[in-house]
Amino acid sequence: MSKYxxxxxDQAVATAMRxxxxxxxxxxxxxPQTETVEFFAEYVANGEVTTxxxxxxxxxxxxxxCVGASAAGARVMTATSSQGLALMWEIVYIAASYRCPIVMxxxxxxxxxxxxxxxxxxxxxxARDSGWIILFSENNQEAYDNVIQAVRIAEHPxxxxxxMVCQDGxxxxxxxxxxxxxxDADVKAFVGIYRPERSLxxxxxxxxxxxxxxxxxxxESKRQQAEAMEHARRVIPEVTEEFNRKFNRNYGLFExxxxxDADVAVVVANSTxxxxxxxxxxxRAQGLKVGLLKPRVFRPFPAKELAEALRHLKAIAVMxxxxxxxxxxxxxxxxxxxxxxxxxxxxxxxxxxYVFGLGGRDIKPSEIESxxxxxxxxxxxxxxxxxxxxxxxxx
Amino acid sequence: MAKxxxxxxxxxxxxxxEAGNAVEYKTGGWRAFRPVFGQAQCIHCFQCWLFCPxxxxxxxxxxxxxxxxxxxxxxxxGICASVCPVNAKVIRQAGEQLSRDDPRLCIRMIEEGKxx
Numbered sequence: 001m002s003k004y005x006x007x008x009x010d011q012a013v014a015t016a017m018r019x020x021x022x023x024x025x026x027x028x029x030x031x032p033q034t035e036t037v038e039f040f041a042e043y044v045a046n047g048e049v050t051t052x053x054x055x056x057x058x059x060x061x062x063x064x065x066c067v068g069a070s071a072a073g074a075r076v077m078t079a080t081s082s083q084g085l086a087l088m089w090e091i092v093y094i095a096a097s098y099r100c101p102i103v104m105x106x107x108x109x110x111x112x113x114x115x116x117x118x119x120x121x122x123x124x125x126x127a128r129d130s131g132w133i134i135l136f137s138e139n140n141q142e143a144y145d146n147v148i149q150a151v152r153i154a155e156h157p158x159x160x161x162x163x164m165v166c167q168d169g170x171x172x173x174x175x176x177x178x179x180x181x182x183x184d185a186d187v188k189a190f191v192g193i194y195r196p197e198r199s200l201x202x203x204x205x206x207x208x209x210x211x212x213x214x215x216x217x218x219x220e221s222k223r224q225q226a227e228a229m230e231h232a233r234r235v236i237p238e239v240t241e242e243f244n245r246k247f248n249r250n251y252g253l254f255e256x257x258x259x260x261d262a263d264v265a266v267v268v269a270n271s272t273x274x275x276x277x278x279x280x281x282x283x284r285a286q287g288l289k290v291g292l293l294k295p296r297v298f299r300p301f302p303a304k305e306l307a308e309a310l311r312h313l314k315a316i317a318v319m320x321x322x323x324x325x326x327x328x329x330x331x332x333x334x335x336x337x338x339x340x341x342x343x344x345x346x347x348x349x350x351x352x353x354y355v356f357g358l359g360g361r362d363i364k365p366s367e368i369e370s371x372x373x374x375x376x377x378x379x380x381x382x383x384x385x386x387x388x389x390x391x392x393x394x395x
Numbered sequence: 396m397a398k399x400x401x402x403x404x405x406x407x408x409x410x411x412x413e414a415g416n417a418v419e420y421k422t423g424g425w426r427a428f429r430p431v432f433g434q435a436q437c438i439h440c441f442q443c444w445l446f447c448p449x450x451x452x453x454x455x456x457x458x459x460x461x462x463x464x465x466x467x468x469x470x471x472x473g474i475c476a477s478v479c480p481v482n483a484k485v486i487r488q489a490g491e492q493l494s495r496d497d498p499r500l501c502i503r504m505i506e507e508g509k510x511x
Contacts, residue, residue, distance in 0.1 A: 099408035160407065198410065208411035220402035221409045227402075 002182045002247075009137075009172035012144040012179050013079065013105045013165070014039035018049055019187035020151055022103075023074035023194075026054035026065035030084040031117045032169040033107040037079055059084040063091035063102075070100035071209045073199030075151070078102065081169060082109035082123045095162045096131025097225060098209055101154035101194075102162040104132075105147060108270065108321075109169040110359045118360020119169040121269070121321040124298075125333045131225055133163040133232055134299040136269040138255075140177040143167040145249060146296075148182075151191045152239045158231040166298075168271040170360065182247055190246060229300045236297055253302040255294040256309055258284060262291030264375035265310065267338060268319035269295045272356070272363055276319075279368045290372050301337055307345035314379035316342075316351040317371045319391075323355060329388040330355060350384045356391040367392055418468070422449065426471035428495070428504040432463045436481050436501035443475035443502060476502040 007015060014036045017025070025044075027037045044053040052069075056062045059080055070076045080088065085106060095102050111122040124134060133153060137143040143165060150163040167173060198207060213221055240251045255273070258280050259265055266276055273294035283290045293309060310316055320332020327336055335353035342349065354371050357363045371391070378384055406412045439461050444452040451469035453462045464475075473495070476482055481501035487493055495504040 097409065198406075198412065205412065206414040209408065211409060211411050213409055216399055217405065217409075220400070220405055223402040224405075224407050228407075 002180050002186075004178050005181050006176050007140055007144075007179045007181075008035060008174055008176050009140045009143050009167045010035035010107065010174065011039055012140040012177075013147050013167075014043070015179075015181055016144050016147040016187070017077055018043045019182075019184050020075070020077070020148065020191050021049045021188070022051055022077040024052045024054065024066070024069035024076045025078060026056050026062045026069065026076075027078045027080070028056055028059045028062045028084060030059070030081045032109055032119075032173045033079045033081040033084070033105065035173070036105055036107070059087040060091060063088040063095060066102045066104075067091055067095050067098060067100050070095070070102050071098060071199075072201045073194075073196045075155070075194040076100070076102045077104070079105035079107070081107045082111055082117075085123045085127060086111060092127060092130050092132065094210075097221065099160040099225075099228065100162055101151075101160050103147065103150045103154055104162065104164045105143070106164045106166045107169045107173045108166050114359075116359040117169070119171050119271075119321070120358045120360065121166075122323070122358075124164065124166050125322045125324070127164070128299060128333060131161065131229070132299060133159075133161050133229075133236070134297075135163065135165045136294075136296055136298055137165060137167040137172070138271055138273045138294060140167075140172055140175070140179050142251075142296075143172065144179055144181070145243065145247070145251065148187055148190060149239050149243050149251075151194075152242075153232065153236055155194050156231075156235045156239070157197065159228055159235050161225075161228050161232060166270065171271040186246070190243065233300050233302070236300075251296060253295075253297045253305050254309070255292075255296060257292040257294065259291035259293055259309065261289060262313065263289040264315040264317070264372065264379050265291040265293055265313050266317045266319055266368065266371055266375070267293045267295065267310075267334065269298070269334065270321070272319060272321070272368075275363060275365055276368050279365050279372060282365075283369065283372055288372070288376060290376070295334070301341065303337075303341035304345055306338065307341050307347045310342065310349065311345075311347045313349050314382075315375040315384075316349050317354055317375045318351065319354045319356055319368075319371065321355075321357045323358070330390060331388045335388075350378050350382060352378065352384045352386065353388045354391045355388065361392065363391070421467045422470050423467045426466075426469060426507055428471040428473060429466065429507050430464050430469060430471065430473070430475055431496075431503045431505050432461070433481075433498075433501045433503065436499075437461055438481055438501075440480060442478045442480060446474050446478045448472065448474065471504070471507070473504050476500070476504050
């Protein structure tokens with residue numbers, strides 16, 4: 001039997017980790033992820049898990065220990081934020097290239113500088129080409145659910161890639177919400193036992209990880225990685241479908257909220273999508289045909305599916321919580337990728353980008369409503385007045 | 396040279412799953428300096444064999460003798476010459492700089508392409 005608990009986002013992730021009971025967790029504290037590892041350390045100390053918990057001296061070491069443990073055949077998890085992810089950088093890429101199915105909770109926080117501890121998506125967006133599968137979570141329940149699914153996605157023999165599960169720093173990580181916590185046995189049955197095909201500790205078949213690949217083999221290795229991401233396109237919906245059936249959820253590659261008959265829509269990830277739903281409901285009550293698309297799977301990027309879901313609209317606003325510097329007037333990465341996807345699949349809907357919430361700046365329903373009002377005007381005129389808008393920045 | 400394999404044919408994650416296959420990778424061509432063995436001086440202490448990072452010291456295990464170098468794999472790093480206790484004990488004049496190819500040395504390093 002599942003039960004409802006009041007949990008912070010960090011606590012929800014720690015709860016999933018307790019139920020998964022990974023073989024190894026190596027982590028270093030960083031705000032706002034720290035709570036996850038603190039709660040988990042308590043489970044280790046209390047004997048509620050049998051995990052080997054490795055206290056390391058930095059995030060670079062945390063991910064290094066994770067890679068070593070994963071290569072040795074262990075089920076491995078970790079958590080980080082912002083500068084922690086930045087410090088892990090080289091090993092983040094190595095984890096993906098060695099095909100280590102590590103699951104990492106990434107509590108999104110702005111990258112320095114200026115130094116800041118609050119939410120934006122500059123950390124994850126910097127890692128978007130690192131070869132990790134990336135999942136977004138709107139709320140604590142989704143963070144919990146995504147972490148459980150991430151284990152199965154990562155360890156699928158056709159995938160074997162690391163997965164990062166994102167949620168918004170402080171906004172969800174430190175807010176208490178009602179979370180349906182499934183029965184321990186059900187979660188354990190869902191994630192199953194990890195049986196790696198190869199392991200460094202298998203003394204009967206000695207092997208090497210991390211050998212030099214020159215121009216003769218480097219590209220072939222990368223070609224395999226690209227293929228694994230393509231396999232993930234098939235595996236993620238399979239795992240999600242099984243999860244939905246077992247735990248009575250309704251996840252997909254993304255969530256389409258009142259989108260089917262909408263004229264205009266906002267595309268926004270993580271917690272802001274929750275706020276946007278309230279705005280959608282209030283505008284719908286006024287008879288305005290507005291909807292929302294909330295990306296869940298960001299890597300692999302579901303370009304075709306997104307294009308089909310947005311094809312019928314008259315105007316689209318992307319809301320980006322980070323800047324892709326030097327691309328276009330301070331536009332964000334979600335806008336870049338979505339406009340490319342739409343163009344590629346022949347969807348020619350007027351589109352604009354709104355960059356918001358950097359460094360944890362609050363985003364109010366009234367501001368999201370102003371984005372919808374802009375788009376309703378664009379839907380009428382068919383013309384985008386301003387391609388990229390920095391939302392609520394003081395002049 | 397063996398035919399290079401396609402991306403579907405190699406183990407994933409860049410792993411090497413056959414133990415000991417480094418012997419197939421001939422690294423002798425990397426060498427700038429070649430070690431030359433002075434049989435007369437050698438005391439067969441096996442320090443060079445112990446330290447060689449490329450397992451390129453050839454030994455006669457039965458008779459416990461150092462017999463020479465595997466030049467197909469030796470990269471010419473010179474660690475063997477550095478750790479050789481015979482090399483260390485070569486008597487020199489006050490202030491004399493010993494060249495790496497001095498005939499008194501047990502393991503000499505000769506620049507590739509130059510005569511011994």
